[in-house]
Amino acid sequence: MEWNFKNGIPIYQQIVDEMTMRIASGSYAPGAKLPSVRDLAMDAGVNPNTMQRALAELERRGLVFSERTSGRFVTKEVAVLRKLHEELARVYFDEFAAKLMKIGMSATEISESIGKWISELPAQKAAE
Amino acid sequence: MARIEIKDLTKRFGHINAVDDIGLELEKGQIIGLLGPNGSGKTTLIKMMTGLLTPTSGTITINGLEPGVETKKAVAYLPDRNALPDHMDTNKLIALYADFFDDFDSGKARAMAEDLGLDFSQPMKKMSKGTKEKLQLILVMARKADVYLLDEPIGGVDPATRDYILRTIISNYNEEAIVLISTHLIADIEQVLDDVVFIKNGKIVLHKTAEEIREENACSVDELFREVFKC
Structure with missing residues (x-):
């Protein structure tokens, strides 16, 4: 690595x-x-x-x-690992949301777009 | 249990103070970078630690002793230029070092020479500049010393060898030893340093941990160096 x-x-x-x-x-x-x-x-x-x-x-x-x-x-410890996962996911989401807002998207637009984009992900990934 | 103490140290050449009233304490278990531009006094300072130069004034002690026969047993020194008899090949030089130093590990030297692809029977004078440097460094690092004084160990070697040398320094790391590396190639070595000493016109202008520098200045040691020594 x-x-x-x-x-x-x-x-x-x-x-x-x-x-x-x-x-x-x-x-x-x-x-x-x-x-x-x-x-x-x-x-x-x-x-x-x-x-x-x-x-x-x-x-x-x-x-x-x-x-x-x-x-x-x-x-x-599963609880520790799960919490870690949640925290990291939240950090990534916040970064991602901040970027979209920076280019002028509203919360509603982001939410709608996410729904659309997920349906466009390669099938296998989305099913996971 | 290595410890170096330097007090009020000055070395005058003619009317120039190459080292100008330096005080410095180095503790065991540390890898220290002695960083400064050309002509700042790095080599003069190191040579006084080895006993090759005598101070004009001030003192140096290594494990409580002034540089001399006893400290040479505990100090592994890589000079800034080749001081070995260059008609000798790797085999002979390994034997020479084994003769000279009780703490020299011939097996380790051979293993490193093999890793770096040295020809054991090539006389030193026929080696390229980089290969000579590799061999000298191998001989120094194969000692199990209290103090390693490495004067420009990575100047003339290619980047892959540089990585190998840095890994060698890390793998050799021991909690009882001091490793002092002088260089101006800071970006290449700063990740392995505990402490950083900046030297300018024979004076110490900064002595901090590398991590403190990154934290306080939000820049790398290399970037700070460029700022402090801006021409």
């Missing part, structure tokens, strides 16, 4: 965001063991202390937990 960092945002924050996304999307499966700090740092090309800080933050948010001897794992 590729890591891309933007300028001007602390790297640990960007790692937290990226890992949150990976957990929400299931590319780090619930209960899965995470690679070691050093391996993650090497993979991302970042300082191990920065990676450590990001993982501590993810732990604080309850998305990962550590077991004294065996390492760090993605949470298995």
Whole structure:
């Protein structure tokens, strides 16, 4: 998986965001063991202390937990994962709505258009 | 347990202060970038840490000792230009380092040389500029030192090798060691740095964590550098 960092945002924050996304999307499966700090740092090309800080933050948010001897794992708690999903979906929706409003669409227009656009999505995607 | 303390350090060449009244404390477990434009005093400062230059005034201690025989055992130094006998090939240089340094891991050096596709029997003088740099860095990084002083380690190598070198630095990272990297190629290395030291006309103008810089200035270390050292 590729890591891309933007300028001007602390790297640990960007790692937290990226890992949150990976957990929400299931590319780090619930209960899965995470690679070691050093391996993650090497993979991302970042300082191990920065990676450590990001993982501590993810732990604080309850998305990962550590077991004294065996390492760090993605949470298995369904409620936490569901909440994470909802929060992310809401962030994306707000971004999307803000953009449409910026080009002058009203709430009603957005709502109508969404209905129309969903029906035009490739069949398989829409059924999911 | 590495620790470097620098107090009121000055090095004068003629009437120019190459290093001008510097104070600096570096703690173990950190990768530090010593960043400054050409001629700002980076190499002079590093050479005083190795004991190759003696300060005009002020002090440096490494693990409580002034640079000398004892500190050389604990310090792995990559000079800014080649100081190795260039009639020797990779095999011989690995043997030489194994002779010189108790903490040198020949197996690790060989593995890295293989990863980077070095020809073990090619004399150094026949190597390209980039290959020479790779070999010198391999020899330094294959030591298990307390302090790594890397003077421009990525200047002459291609981007793929640069990535390999940065990964080597990360994988070598150890909580007890200090890694000091001097360079002006900041964009390439800033992601691996804990601390950033900006040096200008022999003086330290900034010493912060890289993350603080990103947070406080909403820009990368590279962008801040360009602003501070604007010509």
